[in-house]
Amino acid sequence: MSNLATPIGGPLGLCRTMRDVITALVDSSRELTAALMHRQVDACWALMAQQEKLSAEFHQHMQMWQSLFANHPAAEQGEVVRERSHLRESIHELQHLARTNAALSRGFSGAIRRALEGLGAAPARRGSVYNRLGRVPSGKTSVLVRQVG
Amino acid sequence: MAGLLSALEIGRRALLTTQQQLAVNGQNIANADRVGYRRREAVTQSTLPIDTPTMELGTGVQVVNVIRAIDQSLESSLRQSTQSTQYHQTMTDVLSQLENRLAPGGNAALDEAMVQFENDLQRLTASPETRELRLAFLNSARSLASQIHQDAAGTRDLRDSIVDANGRGTLPDTISQINTLSGQIAALNGRIVATEQSRFRPQQANELRDQRDELLGNLATLTNFTVSEQPDGSLTLRIGTESLVNADASRKLALDLSGTAPVVAFSDNGAPAAIDAGQTGAMLGAWQYLADHEVELDVFAQTLATETNALLAAGFDLDGNAGAELFSGSGAADIAVALNDTRRLGLSDAAGSSGNGKQAAALLDHLASPLATLGNHSLSEYPNAWIGQLAGDVATSNRAATLAAATEAMYTEAVASKSGVSLDEEMVHMLQLQRTYQASAKFVAAVDEMLQQALAML
Numbered sequence: 001m002s003n004l005a006t007p008i009g010g011p012l013g014l015c016r017t018m019r020d021v022i023t024a025l026v027d028s029s030r031e032l033t034a035a036l037m038h039r040q041v042d043a044c045w046a047l048m049a050q051q052e053k054l055s056a057e058f059h060q061h062m063q064m065w066q067s068l069f070a071n072h073p074a075a076e077q078g079e080v081v082r083e084r085s086h087l088r089e090s091i092h093e094l095q096h097l098a099r100t101n102a103a104l105s106r107g108f109s110g111a112i113r114r115a116l117e118g119l120g121a122a123p124a125r126r127g128s129v130y131n132r133l134g135r136v137p138s139g140k141t142s143v144l145v146r147q148v149g
Numbered sequence: 150m151a152g153l154l155s156a157l158e159i160g161r162r163a164l165l166t167t168q169q170q171l172a173v174n175g176q177n178i179a180n181a182d183r184v185g186y187r188r189r190e191a192v193t194q195s196t197l198p199i200d201t202p203t204m205e206l207g208t209g210v211q212v213v214n215v216i217r218a219i220d221q222s223l224e225s226s227l228r229q230s231t232q233s234t235q236y237h238q239t240m241t242d243v244l245s246q247l248e249n250r251l252a253p254g255g256n257a258a259l260d261e262a263m264v265q266f267e268n269d270l271q272r273l274t275a276s277p278e279t280r281e282l283r284l285a286f287l288n289s290a291r292s293l294a295s296q297i298h299q300d301a302a303g304t305r306d307l308r309d310s311i312v313d314a315n316g317r318g319t320l321p322d323t324i325s326q327i328n329t330l331s332g333q334i335a336a337l338n339g340r341i342v343a344t345e346q347s348r349f350r351p352q353q354a355n356e357l358r359d360q361r362d363e364l365l366g367n368l369a370t371l372t373n374f375t376v377s378e379q380p381d382g383s384l385t386l387r388i389g390t391e392s393l394v395n396a397d398a399s400r401k402l403a404l405d406l407s408g409t410a411p412v413v414a415f416s417d418n419g420a421p422a423a424i425d426a427g428q429t430g431a432m433l434g435a436w437q438y439l440a441d442h443e444v445e446l447d448v449f450a451q452t453l454a455t456e457t458n459a460l461l462a463a464g465f466d467l468d469g470n471a472g473a474e475l476f477s478g479s480g481a482a483d484i485a486v487a488l489n490d491t492r493r494l495g496l497s498d499a500a501g502s503s504g505n506g507k508q509a510a511a512l513l514d515h516l517a518s519p520l521a522t523l524g525n526h527s528l529s530e531y532p533n534a535w536i537g538q539l540a541g542d543v544a545t546s547n548r549a550a551t552l553a554a555a556t557e558a559m560y561t562e563a564v565a566s567k568s569g570v571s572l573d574e575e576m577v578h579m580l581q582l583q584r585t586y587q588a589s590a591k592f593v594a595a596v597d598e599m600l601q602q603a604l605a606m607l
Contacts, residue, residue, distance in 0.1 A: 025596075036589060037163040037210045038193065039170065044585045048592050055596055062603050070606065084607050091607075095600050098593045105590035107164045112583040115171035119178050119576075 011069040014061060015083040021058045022090040025051060029097040036104050162211055166193060169212040174575050181570040185363035187217040188570050189355060217355050220567045224362065225376065227560040228369040232426035234557045235370045237550035239431035243307065244543045247439065248536075250303035257536040262296040265289045267529055270513050273496055277506035278467060283491035290475055291486045297450050301443060301481035308439040311432050312411050316404060320432045323371055324402050324413060327429065330368045331386065331399040337361040338383040339397030345382045354382070373426035389423030391415055410437055438542075442535075447480040449531055452522050454484055460515055464495030464508030471495060472508070 008014045028051050035043035069075040075084075170191045180186040192214040251257060269286040276282060312318035337357055344354035361384065368374065374386045374393060386394040393400055403416040413422045413429065424430045454476035464472040472495015477487035488494065498507040519525045526534050 032589070032593075036586070037166065039167070039582055041581050041585050044589055048589060051592070051596065055599060058603070059599060062606060066606055088604060088607055091600050091604055095597060098597045098600070102590050102593040102597070104163055105586040105593065108167050109583055109586035109590065111164060111168050111171060112579055112586065115168075115175055116576075116579060116583070119175055 008064065008068075011065075011072065011075045011077075011080045012083055014065055014069065015080060015087055018058060018061045018065070019083065019087045019090055021054055021061065022087065022094055025054050025058070026090060026094050026097060028054065029094060029101060032101055033097065033104065036101060036108065162196060166210050166212050169215075171579070173215055174579055177570045178572055178575050181572050185359050185366070186570070187219050187355075187359055187362070187568040189215050190218050191215050214353055215355060216353060217358060218568050219362075220564070221378070223560065223564050223567060224365075227557065227564050228365060228376070229373075230553060230557040230560050231366065231369040232373045232430075234550065234553040235428050236426045236431045236434075237546055237553050239428045240435055241543065241546040241550045243311070243431070243435035244438070244539065244546055247304065247307055247442070248539055248543050250307065251300055251539065252536050257532060259293075259296045259300050260532040260536060262289070262293040263529060263532050266293045267513065267516060270509055270516075273494075274506045274510045274513060276504075277494075277496040277509055278504050280491060283494055283496075286494070287475075287486060287488065287491060293453075294476065294478075294484045294486055297446065297453075297481050297484055301446050301450075304439050304443050304446065308436055308443070311436045311439075312404065312406070314406065316406055320411065320429065320436070321404055323429050323432065324404055327368065327371050328399075328401050330364050330371070331394050334361055334364050334368070334384065334386065335394045335397050335399035337364070338394065341382045342397070358382075369427065371427045372422075372424050372429045391420050391422060393422075410440065442539075443481070445535065447482075448522055449528070450481040450484040451479060452520060453528055454478060456515060456520075456528065457512060460508060460512040461495045464511075465497045465500045465503065466495050467492040467503045469500040469503070 008017070028047055032044065032047040032051070035047055074080065170193070173189045173191045177188050191212045193210050194213045196211050251259065266286075266289045269282065269289045272282050273279075273286055310318055312320040337360055341354040341357045341361065344357065345351055365376065365384075368386075372388065374388050377385050377387075379385060379396070383396045384394065385392060385396075391400075393402075401416040402413055402422055405412040405414050405419075411433065413424050413433065414420060415422060424433060458474040458476055461472040461475050466472050470493075473488050473490075473493040475486060475488050475494070476484055478484040496509040497503045497505050498511070499505065516529045517527050519527050523531050
């Protein structure tokens with residue numbers, strides 16, 4: 001008798017479950033791309049929260065796969081192999097989307113930083129830090145908006 | 150590779166769009182303190198998607214227009230309230246000046262002179278033969294005539310400050326300003342149409358529209374007008390039914406002083422401009438108010454002279470002869486005391502009874518009798534009644550000005566909330582976006598790492 005809360009349906013069932021999660025992540029990533037481009041802050045955070053949940057779910061399934069079927073002969077059977085192949089393709093697609101989103105986010109973030117600097121924002125030094133030897137200069141900076149006018 | 154190129158293109162467009170939107174944010178912040186600036190908004194639109202056999206692929210986003218955050222009905226209401234405020238404030242200003250001239254410190258000088266004239270006449274009824282009392286009466290008559298002169302001159306000076314017979318004054322200056330502004334608005338109309346209807350690169354002429362709106366606001370302080378926007382972006386301005394500005398042409402206004410009252414008319418066809426608001430409307434109204442007062446003062450002076458002379462001439466002097474006329478002149482400008490010999494005052498009603506003073510009493514009664522020529526006011530109460538009327542008009546106008554200013558402030562606030570720039574909001578929005586993008590980049594990187602592990606396991 002299994003102590004699992006839900007039946008996993010063997011390696012094939014687990015592969016299909018993981019593929020469903022990845023498909024949901026792919027859809028969510030596409031929506032995140034659109035939200036990033038349209039500067040929809042709330043939608044971005046909602047999608048990130050959704051993806052975090054899906055990622056955690058996927059990670060759980062991955063751990064399960066690793067524990068149960070990584071070295072299991074059933075994982076090398078024809079149908080399971082095909083399903084694993086499809087799953088890898090979906091993961092590749094998701095990676096492609098994720099990297100696009102990461103590049104977009106970094107690009108947007110940099111553009112905003114430059115715009116803020118153009119409007120008078122400047123890296124403001126943190127307050128002096130002292131130790132037993134006296135004041136220690138810090139290379140770390142934080143962005144504060146300097147009031148203009 | 151088509152997929153990768155497509156993704157890169159989406160990224161390039163998206164970054165370009167973000168930079169354009171940020172430029173709009175930056176422009177808003179940089180112009181936050183500029184009067185007349187209306188907040189800009191970038192209008193974004195998804196670019197045309199690509200149809201693939203399996204799905205429709207998005208191709209990104211682009212800024213299609215930068216528009217001004219503006220509510221035309223609010224702007225129109227603000228202009229109307231400005232016209233009303235300026236009218237009432239200018240009217241209050243002129244009427245207050247008149248009140249200060251005629252009743253400095255709250256004391257109506259003409260009323261005081263009239264009271265003194267009656268008091269001295271009252272004393273004469275008891276002892277009409279006393280030379281000192283007769284002399285005092287003549288002096289108070291001279292003071293009364295002098296005060297009428299002063300009031301008439303003060304009113305005329307104030308009226309001349311609006312516009313005099315030679316066409317000088319504040320009203321012609323205002324007309325000149327209207328002509329300048331309408332010319333500038335017409336010129337901006339032309340430039341806006343040229344920019345927005347350009348065959349090569351049509352674009353929203355936001356800066357020019359801001360300038361035009363500012364000029365409209367200035368024009369609203371001077372006169373009433375209605376505005377209608379044409380499909381090509383130009384504005385048509387009308388005063389009444391006559392157009393002041395049409396497309397890139399404006400019509401000049403001129404002041405016609407040939408009639409009894411100044412008339413503002415269009416110089417090309419002589420059609421009168423129906424100006425009843427703004428500073429110009431108030432000046433035209435105030436000019437007429439002052440002219441009416443001058444006429445009333447004339448009627449008062451004429452009635453005073455006629456009625457007093459008639460009664461004194463019907464009486465008898467100290468020598469038993471018919472009394473002489475006290476006043477000369479025909480109006481407020483030239484009324485004067487013609488009599489110098491105190492003996493010639495006809496204060497008795499019978500020859501040889503110079504001590505009875507009955508004619509003086511009759512004159513006193515007559516001064517207190519209502520007269521049709523003075524609107525059923527008596528000569529003695531007329532100056533006080535008139536200054537009371539003026540004080541009432543000043544108070545009414547002042548209340549209207551206060552109310553109009555409050556309404557204008559309300560609309561100004563409404564326009565500012567719609568079109569103004571909130572520095573905090575703009576900056577906070579940008580910072581929120583930056584934090585979101587930073588978080589997104591980190592999060593996606595973490596997901597990517599997990600997927601790498603997944604690929605290794607599978």
